[in-house]
Amino acid sequence: MDFNEFFTWLQHVQLAHFLIVSALLFSLGIYGIVTRKNAILVLMGIELVLNAANINLVAFSRYGGMNLDGQVAAVFVIILAAAEAAIALAIILNIYHRFQTVNIDEVSALKE
Amino acid sequence: MTLFDGVFYVFALITVISAFVVVFTRNIMYAAFSLLFTFFGVAGLYVLLSADFLAVAQILIYVGGILVLLLFGVMLTNKVVSVDLKTGTLQTVPALVIVAVVAGSLAGLFYSTWKNAPTPTTDIVSTTRTLGEMLMTGYMLPFEVASVVLLVALIGAAITARRTRNVS
Numbered sequence: 001m002d003f004n005e006f007f008t009w010l011q012h013v014q015l016a017h018f019l020i021v022s023a024l025l026f027s028l029g030i031y032g033i034v035t036r037k038n039a040i041l042v043l044m045g046i047e048l049v050l051n052a053a054n055i056n057l058v059a060f061s062r063y064g065g066m067n068l069d070g071q072v073a074a075v076f077v078i079i080l081a082a083a084e085a086a087i088a089l090a091i092i093l094n095i096y097h098r099f100q101t102v103n104i105d106e107v108s109a110l111k112e
Numbered sequence: 113m114t115l116f117d118g119v120f121y122v123f124a125l126i127t128v129i130s131a132f133v134v135v136f137t138r139n140i141m142y143a144a145f146s147l148l149f150t151f152f153g154v155a156g157l158y159v160l161l162s163a164d165f166l167a168v169a170q171i172l173i174y175v176g177g178i179l180v181l182l183l184f185g186v187m188l189t190n191k192v193v194s195v196d197l198k199t200g201t202l203q204t205v206p207a208l209v210i211v212a213v214v215a216g217s218l219a220g221l222f223y224s225t226w227k228n229a230p231t232p233t234t235d236i237v238s239t240t241r242t243l244g245e246m247l248m249t250g251y252m253l254p255f256e257v258a259s260v261v262l263l264v265a266l267i268g269a270a271i272t273a274r275r276t277r278n279v280s
Contacts, residue, residue, distance in 0.1 A: 008210050013117045015229040018157065019222040025150075027215035031208065033133040035201040040185045044147055047178065051154045054166075060159040060161040068242050070249050071163050075243070078149055078166075078173050079258045083265035085178045087187045090273035091186045096189040097275070105202070 018059035025065065026052035039092050039102045050081045120160055127153030138201075146180065150176050156266050206270040 009016075025048055032045030054074045061070025096102050118211050151174040158167035167223035247255045 009227065013116060013120045014226075015206060016126070016222050016226040016229055018161065019226060020219045021127060021157065022126050023215055023218035023222060025154075027218070028131045028213045029129075030212065030214065031211040034207045034211075035135075035204055037202060038140060038183060040189065041143055043185075044143060047132065047147065047174070047182075048150065050133055051150070053173075054170075055154060055157055058158055058163045058166060059162045059183060062163070063232055066162075066232060066237075067114055068246060069263060071166055071239060071243060074163075074166055075169065075247075076254060076258060078144045078169055079262065082173055082177055083261055085181050086265050086269040087272070089181050090269040092185055093188060093273050094130045099123055102189045 003109035015059055015063040018055060022052040022059070025055065026048075037103050037105055039095070039104050039107075040089075042104065043088055043092075045082065047085070053077060071073055115225065116160065120157070123153045123156035125161065126150075137169050140190065144186055147182070148175060148179055151179065162236040163239060165238075165243055 027046045029048030029052060033042050036042050036045065037063060040042070054077050057074045059068040061067055061074075064070070092102055095107055098108055101107065127150055130153065132147040134143045134150060135145035137146070151170060153254040154174075157165045158164075158170060
């Protein structure tokens with residue numbers, strides 16, 4: 001890789017910059033999902049992954065000739081993320097009432 | 113280095129650094145509040161990508177809705193009195209290695225594939241009207257299905273989270 005070319009590329013923001021930011025966000029979200037013990041922090045990791053996917057959709061929508069199909073897909077992702085967060089938090093509250101913990105290692109049975 | 117590039121790097125740094133804090137901090141409240149900054153940074157990236165409606169929707173729904181829900185979850189599922197909002201992690205090292213490999217290969221792939229992508233020539237126009245027209249014409253069915261999904265999620269969450277009365 002030519003480093004001079006790389007640095008001039010860094011100074012000129014275009015499609016790949018947005019994609020790389022979304023790749024970093026996606027990897028951090030996956031790391032959060034895999035390593036966290038608290039169920040709510042796992043949810044936060046999922047939100048990061050969804051945001052990374054959304055950045056990709058919008059970036060391709062912009063750099064693909066302002067085709068708005070990508071943005072419509074991003075709108076649906078946001079809608080489903082809202083529904084998912086509501087349901088998941090309701091489930092987590094129920095788990096907490098039943099097991100007195102939200103540590104997903106200890107919650108391995110459907111009943112006590 | 114134009115203004116656009118500088119603003120992009122500011123928002124990208126806000127997004128990535130606060131995402132780091134979300135993932136690596138041990139304090140749940142810190143994670144929740146840095147998630148706020150991640151969402152704001154992503155909204156800024158949407159503005160740079162000339163997706164104005166989506167940026168506003170991001171702030172309204174993620175910051176105003178999902179983040180508040182998450183904070184409620186944090187508050188309701190921890191003993192706040194004991195000021196022990198810490199959490200543990202597991203399998204850190206293998207996860208770190210795998211995630212670093214995934215991030216590196218994704219970034220390398222994006223760089224090598226889209227390095228010389230053409231810059232868009234189209235003018236920046238407000239997207240709200242076009243998005244609304246698309247939702248009411250070509251995306252009519254997904255739009256209606258999404259509304260049903262939201263209704264089901266609303267009822268389901270309300271019923272699931274309701275405290276049951278001694279049903280054993």
